[in-house]
Amino acid sequence: MLNDNFGVHPLTDQSAHVRFRAREVSTWLQARAEQLDLDRHLASQVLPQLGQAGLFRIGVPTDIGGSGGTILHAIDAIATIAEDSMAAALVFWGQRAFVECLLQSENTALRASLLPSLLSGELAGAVGLSNGMKFLSKMEALQLSATAFRPVGGVQYWTLTGSIPWVTNLRPEGFVAAIATDHTDGKQPSIFAVPNEIEGVIRSDDLDLVALRATNTAALYLQKAVLDESFQIASNAPDFLAGVRPNLLGLQCGLSIGLTRRSLRSLDSTGPIARSVLADNCRSLEAELHGIVLDLLDGISSGEFIDKPKQLFSLRLLLASLVQEANILEVHATGGRGYIRGHADLARRRREAAFIPIITPSVVEIRSLFEKNE
Numbered sequence: 001m002l003n004d005n006f007g008v009h010p011l012t013d014q015s016a017h018v019r020f021r022a023r024e025v026s027t028w029l030q031a032r033a034e035q036l037d038l039d040r041h042l043a044s045q046v047l048p049q050l051g052q053a054g055l056f057r058i059g060v061p062t063d064i065g066g067s068g069g070t071i072l073h074a075i076d077a078i079a080t081i082a083e084d085s086m087a088a089a090l091v092f093w094g095q096r097a098f099v100e101c102l103l104q105s106e107n108t109a110l111r112a113s114l115l116p117s118l119l120s121g122e123l124a125g126a127v128g129l130s131n132g133m134k135f136l137s138k139m140e141a142l143q144l145s146a147t148a149f150r151p152v153g154g155v156q157y158w159t160l161t162g163s164i165p166w167v168t169n170l171r172p173e174g175f176v177a178a179i180a181t182d183h184t185d186g187k188q189p190s191i192f193a194v195p196n197e198i199e200g201v202i203r204s205d206d207l208d209l210v211a212l213r214a215t216n217t218a219a220l221y222l223q224k225a226v227l228d229e230s231f232q233i234a235s236n237a238p239d240f241l242a243g244v245r246p247n248l249l250g251l252q253c254g255l256s257i258g259l260t261r262r263s264l265r266s267l268d269s270t271g272p273i274a275r276s277v278l279a280d281n282c283r284s285l286e287a288e289l290h291g292i293v294l295d296l297l298d299g300i301s302s303g304e305f306i307d308k309p310k311q312l313f314s315l316r317l318l319l320a321s322l323v324q325e326a327n328i329l330e331v332h333a334t335g336g337r338g339y340i341r342g343h344a345d346l347a348r349r350r351r352e353a354a355f356i357p358i359i360t361p362s363v364v365e366i367r368s369l370f371e372k373n374e
């Protein structure tokens with residue numbers, strides 16, 4: 001990058017704290033980024049590595065086991081990891097997004113029981129909420145349904161059935177996934193935390209991905225899985241999802257911010273001619289990134305995106321375009337070296353960048369919302 005100050009929010013000294021913690025895993029990730037993208041053998045190590053560096057505690061209050069700061073610091077931390085490895089950053093996103101659901105849940109007992117092992121990285125947290133978010137935007141019906149029953153004098157139970165085709169961070173060693181479900185009795189859709197050890201909770205084999213393979217991404221099937229009310233994150237899914245969406249999408253934007261920052265940095269290692277030719281282009285992309293990040297962080301911290309999701313979606317679209325432009329700039333800056341196996345970072349970042357437009361809310365979903373003016 002031509003200017004180190006671009007792309008980061010003036011977050012006070014906490015931002016340096018984020019970078020310090022992320023640096024602890026940076027060396028590990030840089031040495032393995034290719035492997036994390038192309039095969040799944042290191043999948044079991046990613047979460048513990050991030051957990052040991054304390055990354056999941058960022059933006060979580062200190063009195064419940066976090067290291068303090070706000071959601072903005074967590075976004076910055078995900079961006080910092082995405083500079084090294086999108087696979088690791090995607091795992092981080094899944095974990096931190098689940099933690100965020102717990103932080104915003106009224107179910108304090110569930111939070112107290114799950115948070116310690118999630119923050120340390122012993123337990124994997126996942127969010128299978130694309131379906132719920134699309135439901136919120138009136139694009140898709142919910143794919144899970146819950147049937148209530150209550151033994152006489154007992155607590156409330158539900159039998160859950162259905163499937164979610166894509167969920168990242170479903171660690172075979174143990175996970176808990178947030179999902180949105182309809183209710184057969186006509187009650188409001190709700191959000192549950194589904195632990196892997198419950199009977200009827202089935203994880204597919206890892207999906208045979210072309211990239212991002214060490215992310216434990218699989219389908220999740222619920223076949224008459226029985227959960228009681230202690231697993232309910234929220235009894236009103238639309239309200240809950242609308243409230244948590246800015247933070248979840250903000251965390252996801254961290255992926256784009258980090259990838260853009262990294263591609264723009266490629267100019268640092270190119271020759272003088274390419275550097276001088278591309279400098280203006282790079283500067284303008286840096287300035288654009290800086291502006292988008294400021295708007296994103298300001299909107300999230302003020303809470304205005306809760307009622308005005310379109311503003312947030314616009315920033316998500318701008319970031320998705322910026323990733324592609326910065327990625328092409330890196331192609332220009334790297335030249336033929338990008339085709340040499342020993343310089344495979346660029347090819348990996350091309351694959352990583354290809355993922356950005358499709359994660360929900362995808363570019364197509366947002367454009368279609370804008371076209372419908374909803």
Ligand SMILES: Cc1cc2nc3c(=O)[nH]c(=O)nc-3n(C[C@H](O)[C@H](O)[C@H](O)COP(=O)(O)OP(=O)(O)OC[C@H]3O[C@@H](n4cnc5c(N)ncnc54)[C@H](O)[C@@H]3O)c2cc1C
Nearest residue numbers: 127128129130139166167168217358359360362364365368
């Ligand atoms: C590696 C990977 C990891 C993922 N991890 C997770 C995860 O952890 N949690 C999770 O919930 N999801 C996850 N997803 C799913 C992701 O968020 C998107 O929901 C999914 O990629 C969209 O693709 P699709 O196959 O469902 O698209 P299709 O349904 O085949 O649609 C094709 C295109 O149209 C868009 N589209 C679909 N329906 C509509 C509509 N009604 N209106 C407008 N546009 C529409 C899609 O976004 C896509 O761009 C993951 C996906 C990938 C590839």
